[in-house]
Amino acid sequence: MIKLFYISILLLLVLGACQSVDDILNPKHPPRLSDAGVQLSQDRVMPQDTICAKIQATNPLDGPLQFVWHADGGNFIQPADQDSVLWIAPVNGGLYHVWVEVGNKEGTTISPKRQVVVISTSEPVVNILEPPANAYFTVGQTVLIKVKAEHANGISVVNLYINGALKAQNDGALNQIYTFQLVLDDSMVGKTLLRAEAIARNQMATKGSDQITILVGGIVAGGNEQR
Amino acid sequence: MGFRFVFKTVVFLFLLIVLESCKDLPRDNLFDPQNPNSFTNTRVLVEAFVNTAHPSPYNTWALQSLHALQQKYPHEFILCEYHRDIQTDTATYDDPYNTGDNQIVFKLLQDRYVSRHSNVPRVMPDVYLNGATHRFVGAYNSWSMQEQIEPVFFQLRTKNYFKLEPVIKKIDRTTLSLKCRVAGLGKQTVRDKRLRVIFLKEHWDQTLSLNLSVVSKLVWPSVSVPEIKNGSYKTVDLGRFNFKNWPDRVVVALVSTDESKVFQSVYTDLPL
Numbered sequence: 001m002i003k004l005f006y007i008s009i010l011l012l013l014v015l016g017a018c019q020s021v022d023d024i025l026n027p028k029h030p031p032r033l034s035d036a037g038v039q040l041s042q043d044r045v046m047p048q049d050t051i052c053a054k055i056q057a058t059n060p061l062d063g064p065l066q067f068v069w070h071a072d073g074g075n076f077i078q079p080a081d082q083d084s085v086l087w088i089a090p091v092n093g094g095l096y097h098v099w100v101e102v103g104n105k106e107g108t109t110i111s112p113k114r115q116v117v118v119i120s121t122s123e124p125v126v127n128i129l130e131p132p133a134n135a136y137f138t139v140g141q142t143v144l145i146k147v148k149a150e151h152a153n154g155i156s157v158v159n160l161y162i163n164g165a166l167k168a169q170n171d172g173a174l175n176q177i178y179t180f181q182l183v184l185d186d187s188m189v190g191k192t193l194l195r196a197e198a199i200a201r202n203q204m205a206t207k208g209s210d211q212i213t214i215l216v217g218g219i220v221a222g223g224n225e226q227r
Numbered sequence: 228m229g230f231r232f233v234f235k236t237v238v239f240l241f242l243l244i245v246l247e248s249c250k251d252l253p254r255d256n257l258f259d260p261q262n263p264n265s266f267t268n269t270r271v272l273v274e275a276f277v278n279t280a281h282p283s284p285y286n287t288w289a290l291q292s293l294h295a296l297q298q299k300y301p302h303e304f305i306l307c308e309y310h311r312d313i314q315t316d317t318a319t320y321d322d323p324y325n326t327g328d329n330q331i332v333f334k335l336l337q338d339r340y341v342s343r344h345s346n347v348p349r350v351m352p353d354v355y356l357n358g359a360t361h362r363f364v365g366a367y368n369s370w371s372m373q374e375q376i377e378p379v380f381f382q383l384r385t386k387n388y389f390k391l392e393p394v395i396k397k398i399d400r401t402t403l404s405l406k407c408r409v410a411g412l413g414k415q416t417v418r419d420k421r422l423r424v425i426f427l428k429e430h431w432d433q434t435l436s437l438n439l440s441v442v443s444k445l446v447w448p449s450v451s452v453p454e455i456k457n458g459s460y461k462t463v464d465l466g467r468f469n470f471k472n473w474p475d476r477v478v479v480a481l482v483s484t485d486e487s488k489v490f491q492s493v494y495t496d497l498p499l
Binding site: 136138139140141186189190191215216217218219220221222 | 278281283284285286288313314320346347348349350351352353364365366367368371375
């Protein structure tokens with residue numbers, strides 16, 4: 001009786017092992033995708049533009065392939081179950097992705113995601129965080145100016161204008177914050193207008209700006225200084 | 228003899244009753260140090276370090292602001308102008324209202340104040356209200372400093388528990404002696420305090436159209452005040468002073484031992 005039990009266990013293990021061996025001897029054959037992956041008719045588009053996406057896939061087995069298209073925004077024009085598809089870009093600009101799942105009776109292959117930049121027609125959002133409006137300084141002081149600039153397509157550069165004249169440029173942000181250091185001079189005595197202008201990183205180079213006034217007091221340095 | 232005795236006794240009893248009833252008089256005079264609710268108002272000491280020789284308009288603008296405030300609040304706003312030279316070793320931009328022997332003590336006081344502020348070094352115009360705590364530097368028009376100072380001036384005009392009364396005695400045409408009665412009103416004890424003495428001379432400036440309130444002498448360091456218990460007063464001898472040019476008024480201010488805070492100040496015109 002005990003022998004019969006052990007024989008049954010052994011048979012079960014052998015059968016289980018045979019399935020793995022079958023897998024090795026007879027591997028699954030999901031669809032194969034071309035190295036180019038998803039090909040797009042355009043990868044920088046305006047909102048609501050339509051572009052064509054294609055995938056070259058081969059089926060190692062007999063039978064048809066199934067195509068399921070995906071995007072993290074916008075819409076596909078039906079039918080969207082072929083090797084090419086029409087995609088309508090969303091209204092809001094930004095960075096989007098299109099990809100496809102291709103399947104046959106033995107499995108599914110997922111393509112890498114392709115980026116599509118949808119150009120935003122909106123202006124960059126710009127805020128001068130520091131100094132506060134109407135802050136008072138004196139000639140000779142160094143003023144730290146912090147500007148937050150955001151845009152769906154990113155910011156290419158932030159320009160700083162003092163009383164209408166371009167004073168500095170910054171294209172390197174930390175957490176979307178662009179920093180300037182301004183040394184105040186006698187030409188700025190009085191109400192001085194600080195304007196930060198951000199230019200979006202897109203074909204339209206849309207611009208957004210923010211401005212504040214600071215107050216600068218004139219001084220005479222020293223007092224009993226030795227020459 | 229009997230009548231005189233009776234009369235004296237009646238008078239004595241009457242005086243006793245009067246004296247006894249005086250004890251019950253309420254001490255409700257607000258300036259009476261023994262009144263536990265006594266107080267006075269803060270007079271704001273405004274010390275301005277300026278130079279009127281430099282061609283830039285900034286010091287002129289500051290003085291215009293300060294004199295506008297002094298006109299607006301003639302009794303509460305005590306303006307002292309420390310006229311400074313730009314350089315010690317040249318006559319370049321030497322202020323016309325400054326005598327050279329004052330420069331060192333003016334600089335000592337300004338440096339004491341500036342050391343409390345790291346953001347701006349010693350410059351002019353440089354204005355302080357009641358010591359180093361409230362500093363106003365620079366000007367951008369003739370009313371900019373007035374706009375900055377006025378809100379702080381209102382904040383400082385609060386109840387004050389120190390009373391100062393200068394006692395001036397003119398000895399001769401060039402000499403005076405100065406004392407000051409100091410009282411702690413209400414429940415305030417006067418402790419760890421000094422008295423600053425500032426003599427002022429008025430100068431009419433034709434170009435500025437201002438009657439400048441120039442510091443002609445600053446007593447440095449200030450005079451130590453002994454401890455005065457609340458409800459009492461002491462007279463502090465501030466010394467004898469000789470003048471070639473007789474000043475117009477004297478300002479006495481109660482200050483901290485490090486000279487950086489001003490608690491109360493008072494001014495009085497000097498006898499001619």
